[in-house]
Amino acid sequence: MAIRGVLRIGEVAVRVLDLEAATRHYGQYIGLHETLREKDRVYYKAWDEHDHHSVVIREADKAGLDYVAYKVHDEPTLRELEEKIGAYGFTVTRLAAGAYPRSGRRIQFELPSGHTMQLYAEKERIGNGLPTRNPGVLPDEGVIRGMRVTRLDHVLLAGPKITETAKFFIDVLNFDLGEELIDNDSGMQLSVFLCCSNKPHDIAFALNEAPGKFHHMSFYVDSVADVYHAGDIMGKHNISVDVGPTRHGITRGATIYFYDPSGNRNEVFSGGYIHYPDHPHLTWDTTQLGHAAFAIDNQPRPSFFNVVT
Ligand SMILES: [Fe+2]
Structure with a gap:
């Protein structure tokens, strides 16, 4: 590895x-x-x-x-x-x-x-409910529940100086720039998607006037069917949905954005391509803003770009 x-x-x-x-x-x-x-x-x-x-x-x-x-x-x-x-x-x-x-x-x-x-570097390891020898594939009934999320996948954070922030991740923490969204006229970065693993992003930043803002935390689910299952849970419990189900252009992941009761945005996410460090980084510009964000209907949502906590 x-x-x-x-x-x-x-x-x-x-x-x-x-x-x-x-x-x-x-x-x-x-x-x-x-x-x-x-x-x-x-x-x-x-x-x-x-x-x-x-x-x-x-x-x-x-x-x-x-x-x-x-x-x-x-x-x-x-x-x-x-x-x-x-x-x-x-x-x-x-x-x-x-x-x-x-x-x-x-x-x-x-x-x-x-x-x-x-x-x-260290946190207590308590396991995933499966043994490490002959683990099988399914934990006990009831362990996989609710939206069936498997892991915390990434966060998108909003603030100023995202180009400077991305440079720090690349130069010091050894991340790769996977994708970026730039303003078509000025070339200024509006969002950056950074990878430290094989995932299409491990952290992302969106340009925002106010510093230290939270855009969303994302949970991985195993399949697009599970994205829809998560949507069923949202409907059943009247959870406030921001966008989706749809697919991102950036990362190519299937997604639903929704809010916790305090207004913090969450995401369920599945799929996306595999990143390797020798891949070229991908650039989207604002002529394709809708397609970059939501690649099925190509509609940029004001709430998606403006609502942060
Ligand atoms: Fe995300």
Whole structure:
């Protein structure tokens, strides 16, 4: 396995206005598994994730992102990146092991887009409910439930200086630029899609005047049929839907966007192409804005571009 360095999104922490409504949404409807509860916080994992948690919700008086954390391969990788990020000119804060539950030490820094990002190498591994020897293919009945999401897949964050942010991911964290959307007249990047793995994106940024804004967190489902099944859950429980089901031009994934009860956008996502580091990056421009975003009806939605938390 050649993937080293930054492995994947490991954790997204968002603020919600009403913890009880949010636990119904993330636990019962999306089908995440609650693994820890503190006074104002609930921790979740998707069924097929091995680490203790990937989603943290915290009750607060304003929705939005607290931080996003990516898992790196091992402690030497974390040390190496800590040095590189500091040398790049970012202020790096060390967070001791245990400062975050079931986690090894972390480093934290602020992106030019105004988001707080963390890196860590260790988190308690609790498994996906299947043994590691002769695992079989299905966990016990009831483990795959709700929207049948298998993992936290990526986030899209909104803020200023996304070109500078992308340069940091490429030059320092060794991500690839998979795709970009540019203004056709000025050439300015309006969104960037960055890969640290074989996925069509592991993190994305959209240009936005206000710093530190949250556009969405995305959960992977196994098939397009499961995207529709997730849609059935949304209809059954009157979950507010933003867009879909449809397919993205960018990434080619099948998608539905919907909102949690606090207005944080979520996505169910399936498919998309495989990224390799030797692939050319793909550029879309604003003459094809609708097709880039939603490739079936080619209609750009104002809500999709304007609503962030
Ligand atoms: Fe997405």
